[in-house]
Amino acid sequence: MESESESGAAADTPPLETLSFHGDEEIIEVVELDPGPPDPADDLAQEMEDVDFEEEEEEEGNEEGWVLEPQEGVVGSMEGPDDSEVTFALHSASVFCVSLDPKTNTLAVTGGEDDKAFVWRLSDGELLFECAGHKDSVTCAGFSHDSTLVATGDMSGLLKVWQVDTKEEVWSFEAGDLEWMEWHPRAPVLLAGTADGNTWMWKVPNGDCKTFQGPNCPATCGRVLPDGKRAVVGYEDGTIRIWDLKQGSPIHVLKGTEGHQGPLTCVAANQDGSLILTGSVDCQAKLVSATTGKVVGVFRPETVASQPSLGEGEESESNSVESLGFCSVMPLAAVGYLDGTLAIYDLATQTLRHQCQHQSGIVQLLWEAGTAVVYTCSLDGIVRLWDARTGRLLTDYRGHTAEILDFALSKDASLVVTTSGDHKAKVFCVQRPDR
Template sequence: MDNNTEGEAIEFHGDEEIIEVIDLNDTEPCPEDLADDLQDVGFEDAEADDDEGWETEDEMEAEAQQDDSELTFSKHTGSVFCVSLDPATNSLAVTGGQDDKAYVWRVSDGEVLLECTGHKDSVSCAMFSHDSSLVASGDMSGLIKVWRVESKEEIWSFEVGDLEWLEWHPCAPVLLAGTDDGSVWMWKIPSGHSKTLQSPGCQATCGKVLPDGKRAVVGYEDGSVRVWDLKHGSAVHVIKGQDGYLGALTCLACNKDGSLVLTGSMGGCSKLINTATGKVVGVFSREEGKAKGPKNEGESNSVESVGFCNILPLVAVAYLDGTLSIYDLSAQVQRHRCQHEAGIVHLRWEESSSVVSTSSLDGVLRLWDARSGNLLSEYHGHTEEIFDFTINREASLAVTASADNRAKVFCLQRPDR
């Protein structure tokens, strides 16, 4: 080292000869030097000047996960399959989920009023009785329980075969259920007195008590539809064969007075049935409801949900391929096709308007104007598909149930309000 020129250093590697001569007066700044220099920088001013070009991690996450909801109910530890509002006040919701539980909670603040436990499988059905005094919860294994909301006590339970659907009578404490073996059960609650509607030997896939309270319409896996007299337990009309479907029924809905029933099937066809005569009075074909594109006979495009508009002669049919078709009942022609990017799971008409809402596999709730076919608004917040949703009477809020283990409350805002 004594032979080095001033300002130079020799770098050694083990026993090797000199590898490199480094000018110590001309070295790159070390981290300590940079730290000293940065002390003189006005970070507050620089941050203010450059703020528009940067996003914090929280801001980026908020942008990626937009949430338009007013309240999130997060008590469930699995997917939330169903939701219903109490018909008396619309202030309470009941949700059922994959965690084998149902919860009754207040829509305004999410407070749990009743936890429905004791189920053996996912709770796929949960709903209030006509006067909101009772709530029924049913799991996929067929265990059904009824709870008194005010006292928070279980007052009745019964076990059937695998449960397909559950439905309260519109004006009496009577509960109906359809099962995998095709039976339709009817119980008086809480006495438990029961009656069974005869099975055709296949799954009872969907059912609805008509507004008169005297009849029920049930759809089956074999493509048949039956209109039942509840008092006598007999089938008034059987729609099958050419008038029925080739595939299983997936959904059905009735108009306000119960004179018409709209049904949907796995094959993508929807039929309108007169409940007084049992005659098919309208057919809305799969091809009319399909989005434009190459025809693919192997493509499944089932009807996932149907519904009637209360104020106009319109019906809506939602397809798995993401098409929402609005049909004119008088002319039986398609008026509008509203396309979604993902398959539609459920639709609901507002009670006193021409607005129809849809939930889809992309986790978005959408509102459509059936008069024009225009999209009115979208509501984001779920990270998985929305399995079910409901809207209050005033159409001011919606409550959703999703595979992301959450139920959410959305305040519905539209330009016409």
């Protein structure tokens, strides 16, 4: 296996112990560690081969679709210039998700409320093939680490995988109602969380399967950690679990006061996987040590800091954490809230550094690799670029006539690809003023 940033053969991939992770702009010192005698179990490829997958019986999902309620006062105010370079318009309903192929960043896959998913070319919007066969809204889609496979998943729990070069379906499975889906960062292994509380893991395309049983409530969000050996999963009851993917057992479980007081909405990890951020409808973002499983920080926006604490099971009526992430070059974290607040927190001091206001709720945020620039998309149909060092708005991009529901950023930050309730996906060429 190989990392996303390497194009050489799998045999050239260094063992995990030799990989260097850093979050600053320069390496102050490189310390050589004695790895001791070689241990085959430490090789990630071998570890994934050693996982004891067991065949699981397929479970029937329901037939209910996901209908997005229109945002009052939003759609009608979005008419204006179109800054996009390419528009993909083959969907006939809201487009819920988008992902770019990690190797070349030349292909996109989108899924929508029309029960369809398409793989298409970013340069001209040319359709390569349709991921056919779904019978419910396609809410999850993504390419494998080496861009050879593309997976799509619909709300009923039907997952399908295609070989990109041959455009042929190579695997499918029907789990419970789908909450999230993600490829392993270095192996042809697919993970998904379902409404019955299970997290599934499959080898693709042979279909070997393993399940990680959570509480009796939906596994609402999840993320494989950078080492590829662990995954963090958040649940509707506020519980956070860090799983050992090889052993199939939880390493840490955070619940009660350690967890959240409402359903989790999003999780993220920093570059080396030492820190995890979790977000919830309780308006809290919790900073968790992946090593100890302890909460080391709690962030709330100032706009709700004076409100009384929510009781168990209670949810904020006006706000929630919708997206979050770590900066790769500075000790900063960004949290996006439903009330339109983008909060930039200083991890070293655990204080609010900047608060950037949007006209409407933030749907997702992404950090640009190698800089302190954070991108946001929101329900007003606009993509914005912010300088996290100053809190200043750098620029924005417009073109959608409805809310943006998802977006993706190319590795070199030259392209932003958005999906929207206006039934379209758009490609924007990013030109920052400070470039």
